[in-house]
Amino acid sequence: KITLINASTPRLHVKGPSGPLQVQLGDSVLLPCFVRTPVPLEELEVEWRRSDSETLVLLFQHGEERGEEPEFRNRAHFFTEEISRGNFSLFLTDVTPADAGTYRCSVHTDTEYGNTTALIQHVERLVVSGAPEAVSARVGDDVTLGCSVDSHVPPEKMEKVTWNKRDASRESVLVLLFEDNNTWPDSSHERYQGRAELFPAEIHKGNFSLRLKDVRTEDKGDYVCQVHTSYLSANTTAELQVLGKLWKHHAHILVLIFCFTALVLVLLLWTLMIRGRLFEIKRFWPIQLNTLKLHKN
Ligand SMILES: *[C@@H]1O[C@H](CO)[C@@H](O)[C@H](O)[C@H]1NC(C)=O
Ligand SMILES: *[C@@H]1O[C@H](CO)[C@@H](O)[C@H](O)[C@H]1NC(C)=O
Ligand SMILES: *[C@@H]1O[C@H](CO)[C@@H](O)[C@H](O)[C@H]1NC(C)=O
Numbered sequence: 001k002i003t004l005i006n007a008s009t010p011r012l013h014v015k016g017p018s019g020p021l022q023v024q025l026g027d028s029v030l031l032p033c034f035v036r037t038p039v040p041l042e043e044l045e046v047e048w049r050r051s052d053s054e055t056l057v058l059l060f061q062h063g064e065e066r067g068e069e070p071e072f073r074n075r076a077h078f079f080t081e082e083i084s085r086g087n088f089s090l091f092l093t094d095v096t097p098a099d100a101g102t103y104r105c106s107v108h109t110d111t112e113y114g115n116t117t118a119l120i121q122h123v124e125r126l127v128v129s130g131a132p133e134a135v136s137a138r139v140g141d142d143v144t145l146g147c148s149v150d151s152h153v154p155p156e157k158m159e160k161v162t163w164n165k166r167d168a169s170r171e172s173v174l175v176l177l178f179e180d181n182n183t184w185p186d187s188s189h190e191r192y193q194g195r196a197e198l199f200p201a202e203i204h205k206g207n208f209s210l211r212l213k214d215v216r217t218e219d220k221g222d223y224v225c226q227v228h229t230s231y232l233s234a235n236t237t238a239e240l241q242v243l244g245k246l247w248k249h250h251a252h253i254l255v256l257i258f259c260f261t262a263l264v265l266v267l268l269l270w271t272l273m274i275r276g277r278l279f280e281i282k283r284f285w286p287i288q289l290n291t292l293k294l295h296k297n
Contacts, residue, residue, distance in 0.1 A: 012114030
């Protein structure tokens with residue numbers, strides 16, 4: 001249906017948003033577009049396009065919703081029930097930074113035409129951060145390597161998180177895989193089997209920090225945490241330094257000495273207490289006996 005637009009085409013008064021729209025990455029956004037008086041469906045044609053690229057986002061034609069552009073497929077919808085009430089608002093889901101821009105809603109009837117625009121001003125990017133400094137650990141220690149999503153991306157949008165160890169040969173070894181809301185420890189490289197895990201209680205906060213247990217000398221190096229959503233990916237690198245075992249042994253000896261001293265002290269105290277009690281019984285027993293005797297008399 002083509003409406004000839006010229007000076008004589010009566011203007012249809014189409015209303016849009018009152019200001020620019022702010023959206024968080026991965027969220028949905030409603031781009032308002034409506035007319036005060038409903039239009040008969042059979043003569044209605046509504047077209048949503050990006051103003052910059054003229055990409056067709058969504059079309060309502062012959063009483064049906066249509067949208068073929070792969071960029072917006074399954075992400076852009078009308079509120080079907082609302083169309084007959086003159087509400088042609090666009091509902092866009094899974095918003096990405098590429099969606100920022102101006103959108104034009106054009107409404108045609110057999111005799112009238114009008115349009116409005118909506119601006120998606122800002123879409124937050126995916127930001128992943130870790131610890132600013134290298135992490136040191138001793139052989140045999142457990143260590144935490146930081147990886148947090150700073151953007152306000154809902155956790156269910158995290159499709160995949162991988163922790164990879166970058167080797168001297170620049171080859172990557174999979175330390176841990178998180179996908180479909182689960183960690184998959186079996187897919188870890190054998191060197192990390194049973195030694196790598198996330199903090200389950202932290203995942204919903206976007207905290208994918210890695211717990212590496214029983215650190216070995218060969219664990220030293222760079223660990224890359226890569227976070228993927230359906231459209232974006234970002235990473236952070238944590239450096240692990242592994243120090244010798246020497247002090248670990250000393251620490252063991254210190255702990256042993258401390259335990260031994262504590263044991264001796266406890267034994268000593270215990271003996272003293274028992275001695276003390278015996279002494280008290282010896283002291284008071286005769287008196288009690290005497291009192292008893294006195295009572296009998
Ligand atoms: C259009 O419909 C949507 C979904 O029901 C609603 O949120 C929005 O407020 C409606 N707009 C107008 C102008 O009625
Ligand atoms: C992530 O969780 C770990 C373990 O509980 C914690 O040490 C770390 O501080 C958390 N990071 C952030 C950014 O909250
Ligand atoms: C990590 O992100 C940087 C940009 O911040 C990118 O250049 C690099 O290729 C990414 N690394 C991997 C392993 O994807």
